[in-house]
Amino acid sequence: MQTPVTFLLEQEGVDYRLLPHSKPATTIDEAARERGVAPEQMVKSILLRDMSGFHVLACVPGPAQVDPKKVRALLGCRRLTCADARDVEDVTGLRIGTVAPIGLKTPMPVIFDNTILQYTIVNISSGDRMAGIELSMEDLLLLCDPLFADICR
Incomplete structure (x- = not known):
């Protein structure tokens, strides 16, 4: 399966494991079940926008x-506010629910909640609802160079 995310990982020479789904996942819990991983190890990426059209990608643990x-x-x-589905696709190049913090069409700030750092192996979207990607936190951080802060509710 080739997606913008797997293409980037291969181009950068990053080791990853593709975790195919038997059916499309539409929630974090479904994706975690399909991949056989804990939802907490999944990095959920939410596109936010301000009134001027500035975008930022906020990443938190799955739940x-x-x-x-x-x-x-x-x-x-x-x-x-959270970007709508059309804005997500226009800005990231990926459909809502398939956004990862890497392989984005438009450069933007990426912010990780501090709690994500407790995991050495994480799961991100592959850019396709039929698979996820497992990779090391170290590689993910090198690829997206995020800011870190307390951004969870």
């Missing part, structure tokens, strides 16, 4: 929720 107010305070933005 957690992003707190847009904390992200706004960190970046000094005005009101931040």
Whole structure:
């Protein structure tokens, strides 16, 4: 399976494991079951936008929720909201529910919640609802060079 995310990983020479699904996953819990991993090891990527059209990708452990107010305070933005499905696809090049913190169409700040750092191996989306990707946290951090902060609710 070739996706923008697997293409980038192969181009960068990063070791990863593709975790195919038997059916498309639409939630973190479904994806975790399909991949046979704990939801906490999954990195959920949420695209936020402010009123001026500025975008940021906020990443939290699978079961957690992003707190847009904390992200706004960190970046000094005005009101931040979750981007709609069309905006997600236009900005990231990926459909909602398949966004990973790497392989994005548009460069933007990426912020990881501090709690993600407790895992040495993580799961991200492959860019396709039919598979996930397992890779080392170290490699993921090198590829996306995120900011770190407390951004969970």
